[in-house]
Amino acid sequence: xxxxxxxxxxxxxxxxxxxxxxxNYPREYETxxxxxxxxxxxxxNGSAMIDMLDEYPALVILWAGYKFSQDYNQARGxxxxxxxxxxxxxxxxxxxxxxxxxxxxxxxCKSPDVPxxxxxxxIAEFYSGHWEERGSDIINPIGCAxxxxxxxxxxxITRPALIEAFERQGKDITKATHQEMRTLVCxxxxxxxxxxxxxxxKGVPYLTFPWDNGxxxxxxxxxxxxxxxxxxxxxxxxxxxIKAQHPGYETYxxxxxxxxxxxxxxxxxxxxxxxxxxxxxxxxxxxxxxIANSCQVCHRESEEDILKSVYNNMDRVLHNRGKLExxxxxxxxxxxxxxxxxxxxxxxxxxxxxxRHAQWRWDYAAAAHGAAFHAPVEILxxxxxxxxxAQEARMKIRSVLxxxxxxxxxxxxxxxxxxxxxxxxxVDLPKLRAEKKLFLDxxxxxxxxxxxxxxxxxxxxxxxxxxxxxxxxxxxTASMLNK
Amino acid sequence: xxxxxxxxxxxxxxxxxxxxxxxNYPREYETxxxxxxxxxxxxxNGSAMIDMLDEYPALVILWAGYKFSQDYNQARGxxxxxxxxxxxxxxxxxxxxxxxxxxxxxxxCKSPDVPxxxxxxxIAEFYSGHWEERGSDIINPIGCAxxxxxxxxxxxITRPALIEAFERQGKDITKATHQEMRTLVCxxxxxxxxxxxxxxxKGVPYLTFPWDNGxxxxxxxxxxxxxxxxxxxxxxxxxxxIKAQHPGYETYxxxxxxxxxxxxxxxxxxxxxxxxxxxxxxxxxxxxxxIANSCQVCHRESEEDILKSVYNNMDRVLHNRGKLExxxxxxxxxxxxxxxxxxxxxxxxxxxxxxRHAQWRWDYAAAAHGAAFHAPVEILxxxxxxxxxAQEARMKIRSVLxxxxxxxxxxxxxxxxxxxxxxxxxVDLPKLRAEKKLFLDxxxxxxxxxxxxxxxxxxxxxxxxxxxxxxxxxxxTASMLNK
Ligand code: HEC
Ligand code: HEC
Ligand code: HEC
Ligand code: HEC
Ligand code: HEC
Ligand code: HEC
Ligand code: HEC
Ligand code: HEC
Ligand code: HEC
Ligand code: HEC
Ligand SMILES: [Ca+2]
Ligand SMILES: [Ca+2]
Numbered sequence: 001x002x003x004x005x006x007x008x009x010x011x012x013x014x015x016x017x018x019x020x021x022x023x024n025y026p027r028e029y030e031t032x033x034x035x036x037x038x039x040x041x042x043x044x045n046g047s048a049m050i051d052m053l054d055e056y057p058a059l060v061i062l063w064a065g066y067k068f069s070q071d072y073n074q075a076r077g078x079x080x081x082x083x084x085x086x087x088x089x090x091x092x093x094x095x096x097x098x099x100x101x102x103x104x105x106x107x108x109c110k111s112p113d114v115p116x117x118x119x120x121x122x123i124a125e126f127y128s129g130h131w132e133e134r135g136s137d138i139i140n141p142i143g144c145a146x147x148x149x150x151x152x153x154x155x156x157i158t159r160p161a162l163i164e165a166f167e168r169q170g171k172d173i174t175k176a177t178h179q180e181m182r183t184l185v186c187x188x189x190x191x192x193x194x195x196x197x198x199x200x201x202k203g204v205p206y207l208t209f210p211w212d213n214g215x216x217x218x219x220x221x222x223x224x225x226x227x228x229x230x231x232x233x234x235x236x237x238x239x240x241x242i243k244a245q246h247p248g249y250e251t252y253x254x255x256x257x258x259x260x261x262x263x264x265x266x267x268x269x270x271x272x273x274x275x276x277x278x279x280x281x282x283x284x285x286x287x288x289x290x291i292a293n294s295c296q297v298c299h300r301e302s303e304e305d306i307l308k309s310v311y312n313n314m315d316r317v318l319h320n321r322g323k324l325e326x327x328x329x330x331x332x333x334x335x336x337x338x339x340x341x342x343x344x345x346x347x348x349x350x351x352x353x354x355x356r357h358a359q360w361r362w363d364y365a366a367a368a369h370g371a372a373f374h375a376p377v378e379i380l381x382x383x384x385x386x387x388x389x390a391q392e393a394r395m396k397i398r399s400v401l402x403x404x405x406x407x408x409x410x411x412x413x414x415x416x417x418x419x420x421x422x423x424x425x426x427v428d429l430p431k432l433r434a435e436k437k438l439f440l441d442x443x444x445x446x447x448x449x450x451x452x453x454x455x456x457x458x459x460x461x462x463x464x465x466x467x468x469x470x471x472x473x474x475x476x477t478a479s480m481l482n483k
Numbered sequence: 484x485x486x487x488x489x490x491x492x493x494x495x496x497x498x499x500x501x502x503x504x505x506x507n508y509p510r511e512y513e514t515x516x517x518x519x520x521x522x523x524x525x526x527x528n529g530s531a532m533i534d535m536l537d538e539y540p541a542l543v544i545l546w547a548g549y550k551f552s553q554d555y556n557q558a559r560g561x562x563x564x565x566x567x568x569x570x571x572x573x574x575x576x577x578x579x580x581x582x583x584x585x586x587x588x589x590x591x592c593k594s595p596d597v598p599x600x601x602x603x604x605x606i607a608e609f610y611s612g613h614w615e616e617r618g619s620d621i622i623n624p625i626g627c628a629x630x631x632x633x634x635x636x637x638x639x640i641t642r643p644a645l646i647e648a649f650e651r652q653g654k655d656i657t658k659a660t661h662q663e664m665r666t667l668v669c670x671x672x673x674x675x676x677x678x679x680x681x682x683x684x685k686g687v688p689y690l691t692f693p694w695d696n697g698x699x700x701x702x703x704x705x706x707x708x709x710x711x712x713x714x715x716x717x718x719x720x721x722x723x724x725i726k727a728q729h730p731g732y733e734t735y736x737x738x739x740x741x742x743x744x745x746x747x748x749x750x751x752x753x754x755x756x757x758x759x760x761x762x763x764x765x766x767x768x769x770x771x772x773x774i775a776n777s778c779q780v781c782h783r784e785s786e787e788d789i790l791k792s793v794y795n796n797m798d799r800v801l802h803n804r805g806k807l808e809x810x811x812x813x814x815x816x817x818x819x820x821x822x823x824x825x826x827x828x829x830x831x832x833x834x835x836x837x838x839r840h841a842q843w844r845w846d847y848a849a850a851a852h853g854a855a856f857h858a859p860v861e862i863l864x865x866x867x868x869x870x871x872x873a874q875e876a877r878m879k880i881r882s883v884l885x886x887x888x889x890x891x892x893x894x895x896x897x898x899x900x901x902x903x904x905x906x907x908x909x910v911d912l913p914k915l916r917a918e919k920k921l922f923l924d925x926x927x928x929x930x931x932x933x934x935x936x937x938x939x940x941x942x943x944x945x946x947x948x949x950x951x952x953x954x955x956x957x958x959x960t961a962s963m964l965n966k
Contacts, residue, residue, distance in 0.1 A: 260792075316860050316863075317860070384863060385803065387870045388870050391878070394874075395877060402881075402885050403890070
């Protein structure tokens, strides 16, 4: 009916405030706001906040020397994207002239204020500078302007990194079909990335997707090897590590569902009916909380049977991924031991390359929490090669030790809990937390005030129902800290 | 129509001659006879005869000390079952008082003469004695009486080993549904087995399925470890090896198709229409030669897309299985080297156990040629654990060598082709082949004559169309030898 479709207001270009879009599209907005819910926990994922370091203490060792070893949670809903990047210990506590260890590039996938700001100042300019500099600019969590054109409501790619990655592969993303777009809007963010400080602009940590050779673990690894890139040097083993970040799109495209033309939105944004109106459910979440509307559109089995087949795959993948995790912990600790015995750079060279490759493969398999379901066959393949390489590294460490005259068993410290592991690598959690609390109590409220002032100059609409004042957000942030 | 269904003749209980059943069921018989065809070759399988040792020379090393290292082919159609067990070098050339290295148990899965003979003399009695003793008794290749009751034509389990395995697990196979039977008739033969010479009758190599703990690789491994069973001692590494034989049923039951109730017959014996009559296609073969009638009943994609998704899975599985194969070759050769350096049993104990477990997992994944498609997730999981364990063994070998004062690289001989590998382990193929030829030229014709005489006393039917006289088979056997 024309009444439903007639927009109540004219939405401005790159309008970042979701509640404003909500005036025209209340159903999509309301379901979007449901990503606030934190009440679903599946066997491995869900909307609940899961402390991954607590759940998998091995991660602390694998990431020793990198901020992920301080704090890493399973993702919550899109609603929390901005809040969570402020909360994480990884962004530090930039105050009193001390910078955040992170650049502004980190904001890129957290908010529809990003395209707005990029348009205002330019892309490379957006990526420049320290993370805290855009604190009052990036305010609205992931939302409408990230995926939609405000005039046509068509799906739209708003992030330059994806467009550029396609271009470098000789592909034109504007030629994507409607069904492909239902995956590609997600591929703006749910992808492996790195910051290239050489290109296109020296000194700017430019957001780049490493897909020039392709998107398998091996192809991306080759890309990074060729440019000699590392995210960090491992604190214990000294290996030049590549951190994989949620290669959700890359791994999904190796799956049978992708081959059959199924899109991310088919499972994570199924259709919903309300009062006779069919619309897209914008409560993006684990589909296991909504099997009836997602899976059962295509699969006729009972919820119970569907769930069983999901876990049949995930359990098997996590079984081997867990083995690789354990092996990698040993490898880092054994390499550390070799250094302590006086190993030379020359002796350790091959070992470190193996550790780099094995850990990359593990992270490629682990970092996107859905991958164990999305592409179990490919993920198990990659994990298998990781196991081979990590064990190879351990063999070489033994040779090095033998050369050094050490032939006994290698002693391994107890790093079996988050606490023990963090203690071993010297993470002082209480201190980091106290600094973060101070930052959140003092700096963030100022950001919110400034933002409120800035946004008050944008077009205002009385009808912006359900809009939460920034002050409410303040309360909420405070309550999170007492968790 | 009643005309079609009215049987022309009364078939005797356990009638072994397929052409006799063919009088009543010409369509099923004719399609059964099409398993003679050898003209389809898919990427990895098909009805063509594939020399696996030539294709994968690593197998020669993995099976050193076991007859599989002399001769191993990819299966052909059911029509060839009896011919192939005579032809294979594994059964040797029993002549002039020299026994076959194999027991009569080997005949169990090759012919409908087996249930006939078992009824006549008893089960344990059937398994007793040397393979050549039943040469004139086991004549008709796998056929109707293996799977059907002659009165009702209902599917029927004719092999005691399957019934007994179910019983030991507390399951009653007579309670199986019709759809389950469409898988269980195949599970009479396409399963892992061993010969138990202790139970139920001392000294008789009794055909037994090792399923008492379950049918995963780990569960079967545990079963064999508990009873300290080995198929052979590896010629190079001295590891006590468990040979996996085609665990097709065991691996298939870990798949999504099985979870969804799909049976072996759904893919390998789809329905066929001829002159308005719908019947079961008895040309059991690779479904990739018949995608339209098998897969496309359930999947609506094009043949091309279906084939692509099959190979997407198989390629990934074979990638890692190939890696495990390579690692295992090294492991055996490195262990051999350690023995040569003077390693003791005590030093090698753990190494040998690891090799046993790693090779078992590889073989569990490889021996059923369909498994890479049937259950890619489970197979990759198993292969991954095999890689871990084999590499662990190699680490331990290095420790042993260090203890022995050897710290250099371990020299590895060139075993990269079937010829080189067989030469390395001392297989004299020309000699074995010459002996076999003599056996086939002299002994087998006698078997066929005796069989012809014996069968001439069975009820005869003029209508037994298409029946081939045994003399024709003789010609054929001869021609095979000149291949
Ligand atoms: C602008 C960046 C961006 C886009 C576009 C995006 N995501 Fe996300 N997504 C995120 C971030 C960031 C998080 C983590 C939020 C947090 O934990 O604070 C997330 C979290 C999620 C979660 C976890 C929710 C939960 O309950 O645990 C799912 C599922 C998800 N996204 C799916 C999708 C799908 C499907 C699409 C496309 C239809 C998509 N995302 C598009 C950035 C994005
Ligand atoms: C290319 C897009 C992209 C960039 C760039 C990016 N993120 Fe994210 N971020 C995501 C996605 C997608 C998720 C959800 C991942 C998941 O499913 O766990 C996420 C989740 C998070 C979370 C919540 C879960 C957690 O990890 O504890 C935090 C915090 C976070 N990111 C911080 C950062 C920081 C800091 C940076 C810069 C170093 C950054 N992000 C850069 C896309 C991105
Ligand atoms: C992460 C990506 C993403 C975000 C964020 C997002 N959408 Fe959507 N939206 C989609 C997808 C995918 C569809 C389905 C498009 C299709 O297939 O035509 C859709 C469809 C729609 C439609 C078309 C009608 C319907 O329901 O199918 C409207 C209107 C809409 N969204 C409004 C919004 C509003 C309002 C917001 C913010 C509150 C929003 N969207 C946020 C991805 C997104
Ligand atoms: C738009 C259609 C569609 C949706 C939605 C969908 N699937 Fe599928 N699914 C398929 C197709 C197509 C296949 C491939 C097999 C085939 O061709 O039938 C498949 C295969 C599978 C398989 C077997 C492959 C494997 O990886 O083991 C599982 C399990 C599965 N789906 C579960 C799910 C679950 C769980 C959901 C919801 C979260 C879901 N599917 C949503 C279409 C869909
Ligand atoms: C066929 C259905 C299907 C498709 C298509 C699909 N997913 Fe998923 N996704 C799932 C299932 C099922 C899970 C596992 C949820 C769980 O464990 O609770 C999942 C998990 C996730 C998670 C982690 C959720 C959490 O609770 O933290 C993210 C993020 C995600 N998917 C993003 C994507 C993206 C991005 C795409 C497209 C590139 C995509 N998915 C395509 C079904 C699907
Ligand atoms: C009585 C034992 C027995 C039974 C019952 C049996 N098979 Fe076989 N099958 C074999 C043997 C033995 C071979 C190998 C024949 C050869 O190569 O000489 C074989 C070969 C095959 C092949 C390979 C054919 C080719 O062209 O490469 C397929 C496929 C197959 N069987 C499927 C099945 C299916 C499906 C069932 C049940 C419907 C079944 N089998 C029942 C023993 C059996
Ligand atoms: C439990 C049933 C069973 C028993 C017992 C059995 N086989 Fe088989 N055999 C099969 C099946 C099933 C195949 C087809 C396997 C495949 O797909 O490769 C086969 C294939 C063969 C083949 C043709 C392919 C090849 O391996 O070269 C030969 C020869 C053979 N078996 C010989 C033997 C011998 C010798 C023994 C005794 C040691 C034996 N079989 C015991 C079931 C059995
Ligand atoms: C390896 C097992 C196997 C062998 C050998 C076998 N059959 Fe069958 N047969 C089946 C299966 C499975 C069906 C389908 C049964 C069902 O679902 O009702 C079947 C069905 C039939 C039917 C029922 C009508 C139809 O076509 O569906 C007839 C008649 C039949 N077979 C005759 C024969 C004859 C004659 C032979 C020997 C030439 C033979 N079968 C050999 C497994 C076998
Ligand atoms: C009797 C129905 C049926 C037949 C016949 C059938 N399938 Fe399937 N197939 C399914 C079902 C059910 C699933 C699970 C996904 C789902 O629920 O849609 C599936 C899943 C798959 C998948 C995805 C799972 C995986 O392992 O990657 C592939 C690929 C596939 N089938 C290929 C084939 C091929 C090839 C054939 C023929 C040789 C075939 N199927 C025959 C019903 C069937
Ligand atoms: C969903 C379809 C499907 C089901 C169900 C299925 N298979 Fe298969 N099978 C295949 C496909 C596809 C291949 C691969 C053929 C190829 O590579 O050419 C295969 C391969 C095989 C092979 C090797 C064929 C050759 O050419 O040598 C054997 C033997 C086999 N299957 C036996 C079985 C048995 C026994 C069962 C039940 C326990 C079973 N299959 C169930 C589809 C199926
Ligand atoms: Ca989550
Ligand atoms: Ca074959």
